[in-house]
Amino acid sequence: MSASAVTSRTQTRDAEAARAREILARQQRRSRAIAYLVLILLAVFFLFPIVFMFVGSFKTDTSVIADSGSLKAFVPEPFVGLENYQQAAERGNFWTSFRNSVIISGVIVGVGLIVNSLFGYALARLRFRGKSLLLAFVVALIIVPFETLAVPLLLIMSELRWTNTLHAQFLPFLAQPLYIFLFYSFFLGLPKELEEAARIDGAGAATVFLRIAAPLAKPAYAAAGILMFLYSWGQFLWPVMITRTVDVRPLPMGIAEFQGLPPTQWGDIMAYAALMVIPLLIVFIIFQRQFVQGVATSGLKG
């Protein structure tokens, strides 16, 4: 076999390989284009109601409905500036409901983080009688949905004369088995050595928790806090059951009432919706990674 034959064979092989690579690259480019097309169509599907809401909040009330069947729905014309927002605040008592929601969610997140993480830490790290029983108890309670407890809870609140109050809206949601378990498994997964070293240096359990364990558990606090905020801010069932008057109603109740309040002015309602959604959107955009992770971990108990 001559040297030239070998080189020519390698040359053809190289050429073939180059052609194959080109075909592959073209295929790749095409499939990438298709992927982007699908992604963009889906993005439109998920975004258009949100854009519709924001655009609608700047239009006259009649044109929100009148334009709702065409692409004009996404053009803020006739533009009315912040008039709808003013109306939502005045006619819809937005700020009253906003204050209530801030108090309810604030207490649930603030107190909830402390109470649930303390219990989770005790279950994961401290030795005490009845621990395994308590752990089993927490795990069992995870599957009990709030919906089962709502009716008897309503009677309890009514007997205590706590219906139509703010504290009736946060007290049942402070200690939650899911978050206790979330903290428990997080603390259990932390390396023990640091805490043990501190213990040997004479630090008490409380100090060890505050100085070492809690700071290490920031991701768990972020995930739990975000979930608590998300669910408490959107809570609707319990306020329907327990609130009677505007002065204690949170935002989801507020918008449902406002929407049913004649005359129905859609521009104002869209403004109301936008205002109540913006805080969550901001939290979401800032803490996106933690937000998504938090929601994903809430699904890890399976």
Place this chain on the structure above:
Amino acid sequence: MSVTLRGGGSAEPTGSVRWRRRFTSEGATAWLFSAPAVLLLVAFMVIPFILAFYFSFTNERLISPRPTEWVGLRNYTRIWEDPVFWTSLGNNIVFSVVVVPLQTAFALLLAMLVNQKLRGVTVFRTIFFMPITVIMAAVSVIWIVLLNPQGLINAFMEIVTFGNFTPDWLGDPQYALIAIMLVSIWASVGFQMVILLAALQDVPVTLYEAARLDGANTWQQFRNVTLPGIRNQLLFVLTITTILSFRLFDQVWIMPDRPGGPLDSTRTLMVDIVDTGVFDGNIGRGSALSVVFLAIVLVITFAQRRLIKQEGDVR
């Protein structure tokens, strides 16, 4: 390691006294740490839980001058004979039979799409997840406008069906539940997507490489690598979506002209519970409905646990 050994060694001579002191003080701290949560759980979960069972056998009312009486199974037999209960339960079942597979498949598709190595793919993940941050109550009022007979959805339907199908979604008992399904999927599919995305990312890349070396095509890779790899999370998503679909409330309370309407076509168990327990003030029967609801949730949960266990046995 050496630290613990040293600690144990030095504690040896003075022995049990110091050990016990530390142990009891640790026990006290532990109870101090646990007490707030335990008390809250007992007050707002355990007691209502027990009361739900107790009240379900009584004629307890929200406001009543008459004393509470034991009525045995009467609440349950009345529920059994009540056509409205069966309508509600039926709606829940139809809803979950349609939405659970659809939404899970959709979520898996979305998760796989955003799991690709493409530039800017995280932006799409963000967008697909965004409806989660729009509270259901707000979602509901936005979609009331979108679903009105002259709204955007019908403008789209007009193009797709050449004007043959533009119903009054929320006003027609035939289509109201379908509209609710659409809204529910739009609003919450991102939740299932992120769980499945996390699952997909845990499937070892080497498995795909091995499959490709064996000549497996995309579909075979999906069937034989992806699906088994995310089996448990998939089962979890199916379970939680089923449970969520039995908890359906906000949308059906807000979107139709009256809760659960028109003609009870979107009435759900939760609407039934709220109507009975709150607006009729019938705590006894409301509690019985709650117990039935709990039974359904438990059956779904245990079915999932068994499926996951079976998998564990096989391997």
